Amino acid sequence: MSIYCKIKKKVGKFNLNIDFQAENETVALMGASGCGKSMTLRCIAGIEKPDSGRIIINGQTVYDSEKGINLAPQKRRAGYLFQDFALIPNMTVKKNILVVMPKEKRGSIESVMERFHLTGLENHYPAQLSGGQKQRCAIARIIVSAPWIIMLDEPFSALDSYLKWQLEREIMSVINEFGKTVLFVSHDRDEVYRISDKVVVIENGRNEPICTKQVLYQHPQTYADALLTGCKNIFPVLYEELTIRVPDLALKLESPKEYEDVCFLGIRAKQILPEFMVEDKNSAVFVSYTVEQVTEAVFSMILMVRPENGHGLVRWEMPKEVYHKLSLYPPVLAIPKKEILYLKADRNIFPCG
Amino acid sequence: MDLFPLWNSLRISFVASVITFFLGILIANYVAKLPGFLKGVLDAVLTIPMVLPPTVVGFLILKMISPKSSLGMLVKQYFDATLTMKWQAAIIAVVVVTFPLMYRTARSSFEAFDKNIIAAGKTLCLSDVYIFWRVLLPNCKEGIIAGVVLAFARGLGEYGATSMVAGYIANRTATISTTVAYFWQTNQDEKAMRWVMINLAISFTVMLCVNIFEKRISFGKGK
Numbered sequence: 001m002s003i004y005c006k007i008k009k010k011v012g013k014f015n016l017n018i019d020f021q022a023e024n025e026t027v028a029l030m031g032a033s034g035c036g037k038s039m040t041l042r043c044i045a046g047i048e049k050p051d052s053g054r055i056i057i058n059g060q061t062v063y064d065s066e067k068g069i070n071l072a073p074q075k076r077r078a079g080y081l082f083q084d085f086a087l088i089p090n091m092t093v094k095k096n097i098l099v100v101m102p103k104e105k106r107g108s109i110e111s112v113m114e115r116f117h118l119t120g121l122e123n124h125y126p127a128q129l130s131g132g133q134k135q136r137c138a139i140a141r142i143i144v145s146a147p148w149i150i151m152l153d154e155p156f157s158a159l160d161s162y163l164k165w166q167l168e169r170e171i172m173s174v175i176n177e178f179g180k181t182v183l184f185v186s187h188d189r190d191e192v193y194r195i196s197d198k199v200v201v202i203e204n205g206r207n208e209p210i211c212t213k214q215v216l217y218q219h220p221q222t223y224a225d226a227l228l229t230g231c232k233n234i235f236p237v238l239y240e241e242l243t244i245r246v247p248d249l250a251l252k253l254e255s256p257k258e259y260e261d262v263c264f265l266g267i268r269a270k271q272i273l274p275e276f277m278v279e280d281k282n283s284a285v286f287v288s289y290t291v292e293q294v295t296e297a298v299f300s301m302i303l304m305v306r307p308e309n310g311h312g313l314v315r316w317e318m319p320k321e322v323y324h325k326l327s328l329y330p331p332v333l334a335i336p337k338k339e340i341l342y343l344k345a346d347r348n349i350f351p352c353g
Numbered sequence: 354m355d356l357f358p359l360w361n362s363l364r365i366s367f368v369a370s371v372i373t374f375f376l377g378i379l380i381a382n383y384v385a386k387l388p389g390f391l392k393g394v395l396d397a398v399l400t401i402p403m404v405l406p407p408t409v410v411g412f413l414i415l416k417m418i419s420p421k422s423s424l425g426m427l428v429k430q431y432f433d434a435t436l437t438m439k440w441q442a443a444i445i446a447v448v449v450v451t452f453p454l455m456y457r458t459a460r461s462s463f464e465a466f467d468k469n470i471i472a473a474g475k476t477l478c479l480s481d482v483y484i485f486w487r488v489l490l491p492n493c494k495e496g497i498i499a500g501v502v503l504a505f506a507r508g509l510g511e512y513g514a515t516s517m518v519a520g521y522i523a524n525r526t527a528t529i530s531t532t533v534a535y536f537w538q539t540n541q542d543e544k545a546m547r548w549v550m551i552n553l554a555i556s557f558t559v560m561l562c563v564n565i566f567e568k569r570i571s572f573g574k575g576k
Contacts, residue, residue, distance in 0.1 A: 047472040073475035086473035090491040099487075100477040138473075145477045
């Protein structure tokens with residue numbers, strides 16, 4: 001494998017406990033802010049020192065607490081794109097790139113400038129660049145330093161939204177050309193899906209097993225998975241012999257055998273249908289509701305509805321033409337059974353009662 | 354008019370500033386990276402000369418280098434020389450007194466500098482030495498220069514410790530400040546006033562230079 005990272009670190013009351021490995025692929029570390037994503041990257045780069053564990057980059061052990069190995073960042077060849085790009089303020093764009101180039105390769109500086117669309121900006125200082133130009137300069141620096149692994153720390157968070165798309169394309173082409181492991185930190189589920197091959201979900205300093213993005217987005221396993229992949233309706237469940245009860249929806253369901261430690265039930269806002277659109281009545285469960293709030297979005301309507309006898313609110317998103325037909329039918333919504341997400345609690349935050 | 358005190362003051366302060374500059378930035382860089390508790394203790398020790406009366410500093414230096422001290426006796430034995438009552442002795446006094454000014458201004462500008470830029474340099478294989486001299490220092494120029502100038506100006510005006518370790522010997526150890534004191538004590542107010550004016554002129558020029566220089570350093574920021 002090309003990256004192996006099993007580390008523990010205590011920072012104040014926060015415990016980081018990360019364990020994953022990856023091949024030559026793009027892996028997103030996804031989690032809410034403050035969950036330890038960036039700290040993990042910093043430990044891999046050698047900027048922070050873990051308390052214990054082992055990190056192997058491209059076959060070389062760069063950190064091993066048992067053997068007392070802790071290589072300097074200079075010896076790890078781990079390219080790190082910082083959120084604020086961290087260009088050297090007293091050096092021009094050209095100089096910023098030149099200083100990290102091996103002496104014998106400095107002749108090719110012009111082609112590097114061209115490749116990263118920096119021609120004409122050679123003598124500008126970082127303070128005179130736009131966000132996008134800074135990012136290109138920072139990426140150029142990383143590429144010419146010939147790293148074994150590239151780490152991107154929330155690369156688009158400092159950019160205007162209209163620039164994001166273009167820079168995302170540029171980063172994608174760099175990643176494809178690089179062809180080795182890229183670790184990518186983000187909390188944006190769409191960004192993660194577009195850019196990465198695999199995802200490591202981090203919650204409160206601990207990570208879930210690495211999985212492909214398709215599996216994570218279509219079959220989230222835990223509360224954190226569901227939340228991060230954009231599931232808007234997550235309700236706690238209670239076991240009653242062979243059934244599970246969802247008090248928020250006033251709903252009883254057959255207990256699915258293969259999901260014994262299910263603690264939550266998730267329903268994506270767009271998967272809910274009005275009763276009249278469901279043909280096979282056995283394929284869904286039905287809930288009567290009253291509408292609490294209606295919000296018009298650009299291409300859809302978002303309803304907050306309260307299930308009859310339930311004490312939760314359900315977020316329901318539908319195309320506008322469906323919304324206009326709702327008043328013609330009784331207020332009953334349908335949750336297709338195959339779309340119900342059975343979620344485990346996260347071991348460390350919601351111990352299952 | 355004998356200008357020896359001016360020349361002597363300038364050379365003492367100049368040599369001391371050079372020493373203070375290197376000591377100050379290197380120690381500041383070391384301390385800035387230390388963890389909390391150790392940093393607090395070391396910081397207190399290194400800053401003490403700033404709040405001590407110069408006579409206390411002078412007394413302590415004398416204890417270390419006077420002919421009666423073990424170091425002084427060694428020098429006497431092997432080189433048949435003394436360390437005190439020489440203009441060079443004043444350099445030691447001025448370094449000790451001005452060190453905290455340099456150290457503190459350097460440390461606070463190092464600490465204010467974006468740590469990610471240094472971290473990025475390291476991941477890009479720039480050596481720690483290169484990062485210190487070519488990235489950290491140039492970007493902390495303003496603080497560093499302010500520190501050097503303050504140290505130089507303070508060194509020019511040092512009186513207490515200097516008079517204890519180097520005394521006042523006309524044409525040998527006399528500095529501007531000890532000369533002013535000497536002329537005043539011997540009722541030659543007119544001569545004392547002349548040196549007071551010279552001192553004022555130098556100090557004013559130095560501070561003016563600081564202000565002019567500060568505005569020049571910008572690296573493309575707001576032109």
